[in-house]
Amino acid sequence: MRATINDIAKKAGVSKTTVSFAFNNPDKISGETRDRIMAIASELGYVPDPVARTLAMRQTGAIGVLLPQSVHEVFHNPYIAEILRGIGYVCDGSDVSLSILSPQNGVLTKTIRNAAVDGIITVGIGPGMSVLELLGQRRMPFVTIDGGKHTNLVNVGIDDEAAAEALMEEVLSRSHRDVAVFMLKRVTLSETGDHFSLTNDMRLNGFGKALDRYGLSFGQYSTARVCHTEATIESGKEAARELLALPRRPTAILCLADIQALGVYEACREAGLSIPKDISVVGFDDIPSASYLSPPLATVRQSGFDKGMHAARLVTDLIAKKPAESVCLDFTLELRESLGSL
Amino acid sequence: MRATINDIAKKAGVSKTTVSFAFNNPDKISGETRDRIMAIASELGYVPDPVARTLAMRQTGAIGVLLPQSVHEVFHNPYIAEILRGIGYVCDGSDVSLSILSPQNGVLTKTIRNAAVDGIITVGIGPGMSVLELLGQRRMPFVTIDGGKHTNLVNVGIDDEAAAEALMEEVLSRSHRDVAVFMLKRVTLSETGDHFSLTNDMRLNGFGKALDRYGLSFGQYSTARVCHTEATIESGKEAARELLALPRRPTAILCLADIQALGVYEACREAGLSIPKDISVVGFDDIPSASYLSPPLATVRQSGFDKGMHAARLVTDLIAKKPAESVCLDFTLELRESLGSL
DNA sequence: CTGTTAGCGCATTCAA
DNA sequence: TTGAATGCGCTAACAG
Numbered sequence: 248m249r250a251t252i253n254d255i256a257k258k259a260g261v262s263k264t265t266v267s268f269a270f271n272n273p274d275k276i277s278g279e280t281r282d283r284i285m286a287i288a289s290e291l292g293y294v295p296d297p298v299a300r301t302l303a304m305r306q307t308g309a310i311g312v313l314l315p316q317s318v319h320e321v322f323h324n325p326y327i328a329e330i331l332r333g334i335g336y337v338c339d340g341s342d343v344s345l346s347i348l349s350p351q352n353g354v355l356t357k358t359i360r361n362a363a364v365d366g367i368i369t370v371g372i373g374p375g376m377s378v379l380e381l382l383g384q385r386r387m388p389f390v391t392i393d394g395g396k397h398t399n400l401v402n403v404g405i406d407d408e409a410a411a412e413a414l415m416e417e418v419l420s421r422s423h424r425d426v427a428v429f430m431l432k433r434v435t436l437s438e439t440g441d442h443f444s445l446t447n448d449m450r451l452n453g454f455g456k457a458l459d460r461y462g463l464s465f466g467q468y469s470t471a472r473v474c475h476t477e478a479t480i481e482s483g484k485e486a487a488r489e490l491l492a493l494p495r496r497p498t499a500i501l502c503l504a505d506i507q508a509l510g511v512y513e514a515c516r517e518a519g520l521s522i523p524k525d526i527s528v529v530g531f532d533d534i535p536s537a538s539y540l541s542p543p544l545a546t547v548r549q550s551g552f553d554k555g556m557h558a559a560r561l562v563t564d565l566i567a568k569k570p571a572e573s574v575c576l577d578f579t580l581e582l583r584e585s586l587g588s589l
Numbered sequence: 590m591r592a593t594i595n596d597i598a599k600k601a602g603v604s605k606t607t608v609s610f611a612f613n614n615p616d617k618i619s620g621e622t623r624d625r626i627m628a629i630a631s632e633l634g635y636v637p638d639p640v641a642r643t644l645a646m647r648q649t650g651a652i653g654v655l656l657p658q659s660v661h662e663v664f665h666n667p668y669i670a671e672i673l674r675g676i677g678y679v680c681d682g683s684d685v686s687l688s689i690l691s692p693q694n695g696v697l698t699k700t701i702r703n704a705a706v707d708g709i710i711t712v713g714i715g716p717g718m719s720v721l722e723l724l725g726q727r728r729m730p731f732v733t734i735d736g737g738k739h740t741n742l743v744n745v746g747i748d749d750e751a752a753a754e755a756l757m758e759e760v761l762s763r764s765h766r767d768v769a770v771f772m773l774k775r776v777t778l779s780e781t782g783d784h785f786s787l788t789n790d791m792r793l794n795g796f797g798k799a800l801d802r803y804g805l806s807f808g809q810y811s812t813a814r815v816c817h818t819e820a821t822i823e824s825g826k827e828a829a830r831e832l833l834a835l836p837r838r839p840t841a842i843l844c845l846a847d848i849q850a851l852g853v854y855e856a857c858r859e860a861g862l863s864i865p866k867d868i869s870v871v872g873f874d875d876i877p878s879a880s881y882l883s884p885p886l887a888t889v890r891q892s893g894f895d896k897g898m899h900a901a902r903l904v905t906d907l908i909a910k911k912p913a914e915s916v917c918l919d920f921t922l923e924l925r926e927s928l929g930s931l
Numbered sequence: 932c933t934g935t936t937a938g939c940g941c942a943t944t945c946a947a
Numbered sequence: 948t949t950g951a952a953t954g955c956g957c958t959a960a961c962a963g
Binding site for chain 2: 307308317321336348509540541
């Protein structure tokens, strides 16, 4: 068995308190006893148990990032990586570590109950979802990213509707009338069948507004259609393949995640189509590689790093019982070459 | 204050055990008492405290990934993301969660001591480093990724030396004689000034072997030079800029991380150089976007996903007291267009 | 099926 | 400066 604080105390002929002080409040004891204790500790390979420590101090020194996707999917998505990078930037500077909280057995409930963290940042989970109730039940400080606007909810995000509307406007103003939108598939969150689709819905609204101005609308028989896809290269490729095989293929594809665009590019290459001459492609997020593609990908730039950074600061404040308020960040259109005129 | 198991027990007129069973061993008590307890629990918003649970059960249900880089840097590197994806793949299937363990205050020592995890996977940390000793001191099961070969160390990696040698051979066989290698900067691990550079050194050895066959060698005045860089786009760009400004610029740049190549591409674009006509660029890792660049990046393909997956399985075995042995994975050369002949 | 009891390993208040 | 005692919240062996 591993040595415990008792073993050290006994061997050093002091009490547990003294040993504890040696590690946590060195100034409170004489340098001599401290040295003796530390020597014995290192001899016996003693290291204070983090869990017991956590229980006694009632704080873990970790924050969790709650994601509706599997861990496997999470690290597949460069945009989420950007968010994590922003969160990490704050963690690095404040001695807290990061826990990835993903569904266990496809369900988030258990994950939340078992999470040993001081606070949580959710990504893509909105109000009205049982998950957030559970968080409240645990009296867990939390901040949402892309969780939608809502009073008494601290959220970090952009105006997705406005961003989508602006993007679609650019597409339509270039005479495209036959467009396809790659939505992100909804995800099951708990046994009660929760879904997440907040930003998706907001963006759809935005697209709709712009379409409306041009007398267009989404629909089975219209020329604006929605494809349900995942935020992966493969899914983008697959969906694009289907579209490109249609007798009358769309002239523009809008991906709700840049990462899908990589797949679309490949599908176009396979089909011998040139971007943007034969077909236009636009994305959303502006992941790092977007501008390195050829042609560079037109997209909506929203800083995942900033989102993460703000969220991490806010949850840190919340943990310290300081007040925190929602943040709405800016977005910008990056109209690169992949979007052309008809 | 949050309700505890005692509050529930008291209010339900049962003992703590019964409440505990209601949550963990529902079959051990009558359905009736269970329902009553759960009703009271949800009424009082009771959720078993994960930390106390962990202390009592002596297992956290989490594994940690120990990285010598800051969290911020970690999520900047697509290759590490691939490793994490592999680890995540195993986690998703076995109900364990993932903790990112990065240096605190630039030092890993504290991180290791405070890590509340059942096992650890290190990335880029090798034998002879104090970090591993500390891990042993904590009796913590661990597996290294890219930690080098060593008896009594469970490691997952590839034959870096052979991979580097093969890569350099391809470059030299295409008549390049003036090559630059972008090494990865060493990193400080602890107060005692630990460094990590295992895979780097192995690869340098491999490069050297190939160079040797052509009568070349690294050196200040030779035509094979080493640049110390970080694994980021920016660092790659910066280093490339300097090289391209030289009176006699190299004809080939070898990046030890694909991500740097993105920066090199950009620097070449700025300088009006075409790849591979004016200069060749090769990488290492084969990150997802490598094949989407234009021209596609020549590189050494090693599967980060597989590394992560194997390491996670091994550490899981170790935690379960099962035996585990090192794994050496394959690599393959992806000789894409960015590598040309002189 | 349920209750009693004893830890799990450490932090910390209060006395000495 | 040090020590004894108490609590953190839960699990699990054992007894009934």
